[in-house]
Amino acid sequence: MSDYSDRIQSLRTKMAAQGIDVCIVPGSDAHISEYLADHWKIRDYLCGFTGSAGTLVVGVDCACLWTDSRYYLQADEQLAGTGVKLVKEGLPDVPGYIEWISSNLSPGSKVAINPTCFSVQKVREMGRTLRKKQIQLETQYTLAEDVWETRPAIPDSPVQEHADKYSGRTRKEKIELVRSALKEKGGTHYVTGALDEIAWVLNLRGDDISYNPVFHAYMIISQDYVSLFINPNKLTSAIGKKLSNDNIRVNLYQHIYHHLSDLPDHAVVCIDPDRNNWKLFESIPHSIPKIEETGIITHLKSVKTETEIKNIRETMIHDGVSMVKFLKWLEEEVPKGNVTELSASEQLTRFRAEHPDFKGESFSTISGYGPHGAIVHYHVTPESDVKLEPRGIYLVDSGGQYPTGTTDITRTVALGPVNDQVKMDFTLVLKGHIALAMAVFPKGTKGVHLDALARRPLWEHRLNYGHGTGHGIGFFLNVHEGPQSIRPQNNETEVLPGMITSNEPGVYRPMEYGIRIENLILTKTAGESDFGTFFDFETLTLCPVDLSLVLGEQLTPEETEWLNNYHREVFDKLAPNLSQDEKAWLKEKTAPIN
Numbered sequence: 001m002s003d004y005s006d007r008i009q010s011l012r013t014k015m016a017a018q019g020i021d022v023c024i025v026p027g028s029d030a031h032i033s034e035y036l037a038d039h040w041k042i043r044d045y046l047c048g049f050t051g052s053a054g055t056l057v058v059g060v061d062c063a064c065l066w067t068d069s070r071y072y073l074q075a076d077e078q079l080a081g082t083g084v085k086l087v088k089e090g091l092p093d094v095p096g097y098i099e100w101i102s103s104n105l106s107p108g109s110k111v112a113i114n115p116t117c118f119s120v121q122k123v124r125e126m127g128r129t130l131r132k133k134q135i136q137l138e139t140q141y142t143l144a145e146d147v148w149e150t151r152p153a154i155p156d157s158p159v160q161e162h163a164d165k166y167s168g169r170t171r172k173e174k175i176e177l178v179r180s181a182l183k184e185k186g187g188t189h190y191v192t193g194a195l196d197e198i199a200w201v202l203n204l205r206g207d208d209i210s211y212n213p214v215f216h217a218y219m220i221i222s223q224d225y226v227s228l229f230i231n232p233n234k235l236t237s238a239i240g241k242k243l244s245n246d247n248i249r250v251n252l253y254q255h256i257y258h259h260l261s262d263l264p265d266h267a268v269v270c271i272d273p274d275r276n277n278w279k280l281f282e283s284i285p286h287s288i289p290k291i292e293e294t295g296i297i298t299h300l301k302s303v304k305t306e307t308e309i310k311n312i313r314e315t316m317i318h319d320g321v322s323m324v325k326f327l328k329w330l331e332e333e334v335p336k337g338n339v340t341e342l343s344a345s346e347q348l349t350r351f352r353a354e355h356p357d358f359k360g361e362s363f364s365t366i367s368g369y370g371p372h373g374a375i376v377h378y379h380v381t382p383e384s385d386v387k388l389e390p391r392g393i394y395l396v397d398s399g400g401q402y403p404t405g406t407t408d409i410t411r412t413v414a415l416g417p418v419n420d421q422v423k424m425d426f427t428l429v430l431k432g433h434i435a436l437a438m439a440v441f442p443k444g445t446k447g448v449h450l451d452a453l454a455r456r457p458l459w460e461h462r463l464n465y466g467h468g469t470g471h472g473i474g475f476f477l478n479v480h481e482g483p484q485s486i487r488p489q490n491n492e493t494e495v496l497p498g499m500i501t502s503n504e505p506g507v508y509r510p511m512e513y514g515i516r517i518e519n520l521i522l523t524k525t526a527g528e529s530d531f532g533t534f535f536d537f538e539t540l541t542l543c544p545v546d547l548s549l550v551l552g553e554q555l556t557p558e559e560t561e562w563l564n565n566y567h568r569e570v571f572d573k574l575a576p577n578l579s580q581d582e583k584a585w586l587k588e589k590t591a592p593i594n
Contacts, residue, residue: 004082007046007147008063014143015058021109022101024126025056025144030116031193031216032275034480035363037209038152040117042144045151047084049075051377056084057097058144059104066097069466070376073510077384090466098129107134115139120273120281120292139278154253155208156233159215161242162203162476166403168307171203172246174300178221181296187270189263190221190296191284193256194275196477197297198228202248205476206234211363212478213401218256218280225249229256257283270296294483294493301474302483303498308475309522312405312500312540316520318358319400319407320542320570321577322351327413327544328585330394334415339388341367341380344396352400362399362406362479369394373412373514376467376506391416393426393549395514399479408479408502410518413546424461425507426515426549431457432505433517434559436469436486436537437566440526443533445495447486454486454505463507470501473520497535499523517545542570544589552593564592 029040043056054067063084075086164170195214206215218229226248260283272295326348333339345367352358368378373395399408432454454469468487471480483493506516519541526536567590575583
């Protein structure tokens with residue numbers, strides 16, 4: 001029996017003691033974060049799966065993990081020998097875990113969750129479904145957490161100032177923007193546990209979570225005061241004094257729930273039910289009205305200021321130089337036989353670290369050669385590491401954190417000879433990428449309306465990909481941020497000028513290879529007409545696309561012109577920062593195609 005089997009059996013023992021039939025363990029924390037500090041990696045501890053999306057369901061005689069198409073292959077590998085069965089969420093006729101539980105338990109059964117690790121919306125969804133089958137949802141237990149006797153503490157490293165010069169707004173100005181929006185909505189108190197919101201509005205950053213410069217805290221903004229709930233050890237005396245001068249009260253992290261229960265009777269609370277936990281919501285007296293919608297701060301920070309846009313354009317030059325150095329190095333070193341997925345990833349980080357402002361990666365680099373490239377969120381380990389050979393293709397998805405912005409870029413490159421299918425697949429992905437990059441669309445357009453543009457060339461050849469086409473990105477914050485997205489699912493958010501979103505279509509052939517091309521795009525105003533205001537995109541990322549994989553005859557004249565113009569811009573902006581050898585290499589890689 002594996003360690004994971006033992007841990008799940010220990011959980012079942014605790015469940016039996018409380019009369020619990022099923023325990024649900026999410027890959028989340030008390031702040032409904034995508035990426036977690038070790039303290040909250042309870043699901044990982046129980047079953048070994050480390051993907052950013054996945055829910056473990058433990059019953060009396062079975063255990064299953066639900067995850068989406070990005071992690072099918074990874075989950076297959078990590079769950080082997082644990083006794084946990086993979087359920088491939090999103091496939092036809094595959095029920096979600098809530099539906100599965102309601103179908104497999106009898107009336108009177110009990111399902112337990114930790115109320116701090118599920119959003120308000122998710123608990124409501126579970127409750128509605130389970131009640132129909134007379135199954136009871138218990139929200140007072142921490143059974144899974146109690147199994148982990150050596151659980152790490154919540155990080156207590158100090159926070160740092162993020163200078164106003166980077167964002168163009170002071171924390172006082174940002175707080176006033178929140179208050180103005182709050183007043184407009186008829187609210188008196190804005191409650192948030194979303195870590196990126198708190199870091200953004202306070203112009204503070206931390207390192208509690210790998211790759212995400214955030215810190216654990218909660219916050220309440222009213223018209224009269226701001227309360228920050230945080231471990232005070234995380235605040236230097238200088239930062240504490242500045243917060244006090246800005247009329248921000250500092251409270252103990254764990255006191256948030258008591259404070260919410262003591263809100264005044266006249267309060268009207270504005271809270272995002274998708275980004276705040278159930279216990280937080282339930283701590284607010286039921287008599288107090290709530291305005292539930294996407295977070296005010298989430299909307300505010302999604303539209304970058306002119307200062308942020310200026311800074312991110314400069315950041316793209318630094319990051320692009322690192323990518324050019326890496327791709328040149330890769331081309332030269334792979335034939336020597338000394339490069340592996342892991343060493344390539346480490347070398348890319350070293351190139352980024354040559355810039356003095358580099359603060360670290362924005363996520364764990366996806367460095368996938370051949371079949372590993374087909375694992376959408378592949379994470380190379382010493383056990384999975386393979387040598388890069390001078391044949392086939394290599395996919396590298398990476399990003400950097402800088403005070404002047406966050407980057408996220410994917411390139412797929414040929415390491416040697418490839419067959420015609422690879423070139424056709426790559427060209428179709430490129431056509432989809434260009435179609436989105438060239439989009440012009442009216443005000444009011446949502447991401448769901450744009451998604452098909454990137455997929456159409458693939459659909460025409462009966463190909464597709466399982467992930468979204470684009471996600472929002474933070475400014476020296478989380479690499480995945482909302483509220484906007486470009487995907488088949490409609491999240492009702494309009495794409496607005498100032499938003500920065502990824503453009504990343506792909507295609508994946510399991511056990512063969514994966515292809516993805518990703519740039520970041522900035523929404524801009526394209527102009528006015530009798531039919532209203534129209535927007536378009538500016539591509540921000542600066543890095544060549546591998547032309548050796550492009551079937552030029554498959555591109556339209558407009559697509560060819562876009563690619564040549566893009567490569568001209570890449571060369572013009574990066575060349576001044578390169579050595580003569582690097583400049584010559586880049587000149588060849590960005591040569592126009594007919």
